[in-house]
Amino acid sequence: MSISQLKEVKTNQVNEYIKNVYKKVEERNEGEYEFLQAVREIFDTIKPVLYDNPVYMKLNILERIVEPDRMISFKVPWVDDEGYVQVNRGFRVQFNNLLGPYKGGLRFHPTVNSSIVKFLGFEQIFKNALTGQSIGGGKGGADFDPKGKSDLEIMRFCRSFMTELSRHIGPNVDVPAGDIGVGEQEIGYLFGQYRKMRNSFEPGVLTGKPIAFGGSLGRKEATGYGTVYFVKEMLEDSNYSFQGAKVVVSGSGNVALYAMEKATELGATVVACSDSSGCIYDENGLDIEFLKQIKEDEKERVQHYTTVYSKAKYVEGCENIWSFPCDIALPCATQNELDMDAAKALVKNNVKAVGEGANMPCTYDAVNYLLENDVLMAPAKAANAGGVAVSALEMAQNNMRTHLTKEEVDARLQQIMKNIYAESIEAAKKYDDSDNLVVGANIASFIKVADAIVAQGV
Numbered sequence: 001m002s003i004s005q006l007k008e009v010k011t012n013q014v015n016e017y018i019k020n021v022y023k024k025v026e027e028r029n030e031g032e033y034e035f036l037q038a039v040r041e042i043f044d045t046i047k048p049v050l051y052d053n054p055v056y057m058k059l060n061i062l063e064r065i066v067e068p069d070r071m072i073s074f075k076v077p078w079v080d081d082e083g084y085v086q087v088n089r090g091f092r093v094q095f096n097n098l099l100g101p102y103k104g105g106l107r108f109h110p111t112v113n114s115s116i117v118k119f120l121g122f123e124q125i126f127k128n129a130l131t132g133q134s135i136g137g138g139k140g141g142a143d144f145d146p147k148g149k150s151d152l153e154i155m156r157f158c159r160s161f162m163t164e165l166s167r168h169i170g171p172n173v174d175v176p177a178g179d180i181g182v183g184e185q186e187i188g189y190l191f192g193q194y195r196k197m198r199n200s201f202e203p204g205v206l207t208g209k210p211i212a213f214g215g216s217l218g219r220k221e222a223t224g225y226g227t228v229y230f231v232k233e234m235l236e237d238s239n240y241s242f243q244g245a246k247v248v249v250s251g252s253g254n255v256a257l258y259a260m261e262k263a264t265e266l267g268a269t270v271v272a273c274s275d276s277s278g279c280i281y282d283e284n285g286l287d288i289e290f291l292k293q294i295k296e297d298e299k300e301r302v303q304h305y306t307t308v309y310s311k312a313k314y315v316e317g318c319e320n321i322w323s324f325p326c327d328i329a330l331p332c333a334t335q336n337e338l339d340m341d342a343a344k345a346l347v348k349n350n351v352k353a354v355g356e357g358a359n360m361p362c363t364y365d366a367v368n369y370l371l372e373n374d375v376l377m378a379p380a381k382a383a384n385a386g387g388v389a390v391s392a393l394e395m396a397q398n399n400m401r402t403h404l405t406k407e408e409v410d411a412r413l414q415q416i417m418k419n420i421y422a423e424s425i426e427a428a429k430k431y432d433d434s435d436n437l438v439v440g441a442n443i444a445s446f447i448k449v450a451d452a453i454v455a456q457g458v
């Protein structure tokens with residue numbers, strides 16, 4: 001057999017293996033579209049690794065990586081302010097703890113279901129591996145909507161949620177954190193209940209805690225800042241920078257606010273942001289401090305911004321955010337918020353770079369369209385890994401009963417984001433002969449996890 005025939009046989013074996021495993025994943029996870037999308041994104045990009053390392057196929061790494069260690073689903077009853085009992089459904093997926101305790105946030109949002117939790121948990125495995133820290137992959141949440149609930153209702157919900165979750169987690173077992181709808185306040189209530197249930201003060205069981213009982217300085221800012229640090233590395237490699245760039249950011253929650261803050265600090269003008277109702281736009285730049293006040297303290301909608309800044313424009317409908325011209329787009333709200341129409345609008349307006357602050361914010365087609373049109377693309381599992389990386393620093397500080405300063409945390413975060421960028425670009429060049437960071441981040445992280453599976457046996 002000639003060398004080219006041999007290569008063809010090997011390529012066919014890889015394609016066949018991936019096709020067969022993906023078919024099984026579809027059958028086993030019927031209707032779980034977000035999870036299937038996340039799996040497909042990984043499978044599509046790791047072919048060259050399987051080609052070079054057939055042992056991964058022999059040991060059936062793909063089928064082992066897509067099946068969570070366990071998926072926990074539980075009832076969360078709680079009493080509302082009118083005295084009625086409400087019931088929500090809670091989830092925790094423990095994907096794998098090959099590299100460290102299961103680690104990943106909790107999301108409280110009415111759309112939470114097993115597909116969302118599994119897609120987030122699956123992504124988390126690879127993101128956490130990229131950070132280079134000792135953390136495995138997990139995720140959780142509930143279909144509880146904190147919007148419009150009183151403080152007491154949120155507290156009662158959190159306490160009921162933790163009553164069940166507490167039996168599945170621990171500082172060396174599984175360490176949840178925040179995500180959409182879960183910030184410092186919710187983490188505080190969850191921690192309070194865990195402490196009561198265990199009669200033990202174990203700060204390392206949750207991250208994103210208030211500073212007073214074991215939280216880390218710089219954690220709140222870490223995901224947004226980290227996204228901007230990663231995009232900065234990517235831009236510099238193409239002789240671009242944030243300096244003088246027009247930036248559009250979707251969302252106005254934790255990730256979005258601190259991405260806007262850091263982009264502004266680096267000389268960019270943030271012209272637009274959004275919430276689930278609509279967008280605000282000001283070509284002269286948004287006042288980020290005022291936005292933080294509106295969202296963090298006053299818990300208002302972004303529309304409120306225009307009551308003080310009358311020159312800013314409010315546009316109904318969050319999907320309109322991508323029609324504002326910009327050089328850099330940072331989707332920081334939620335999954336699949338940037339679709340093909342949005343990608344086309346961005347390309348038409350000459351966008352140079354897209355940095356994913358949210359998890360899987362771009363649809364599968366949109367990612368490919370942006371790449372085909374030479375838009376620099378910073379994929380979520382690399383770009384937004386700064387949050388979980390600083391969570392791992394929080395765990396380390398809790399273990400050692402010590403505190404890093406904000407400056408120390410920020411310096412570590414910058415170095416971690418630089419390392420993730422370097423590893424991702426190196427993998428892209430080695431396996432894909434390109435600068436495609438989507439491929440690079442998937443491959444760099446997949447190899448780490450696959451090697452751990454091989455090393456630890458069946």
Ligand SMILES: NC(=O)c1ccc[n+]([C@@H]2O[C@H](COP(=O)([O-])OP(=O)(O)OC[C@H]3O[C@@H](n4cnc5c(N)ncnc54)[C@H](O)[C@@H]3O)[C@@H](O)[C@H]2O)c1
Pocket residue numbers: 178179180181182223250251252253254255256274275276277318319332333334335337357358359384385387388
């Ligand atoms: N918090 C973290 O540390 C962290 C880490 C990594 C990734 N992420 C991801 O970042 C994203 C945002 O998380 P967060 O922690 O900032 O949540 P958050 O609850 O603080 O904020 C979410 C924001 O998005 C808005 N929103 C929801 N749907 C929207 C839509 N379709 N368009 C525009 N705005 C919309 C909400 O109004 C809110 O302002 C999620 O995808 C999350 O998984 C968060």
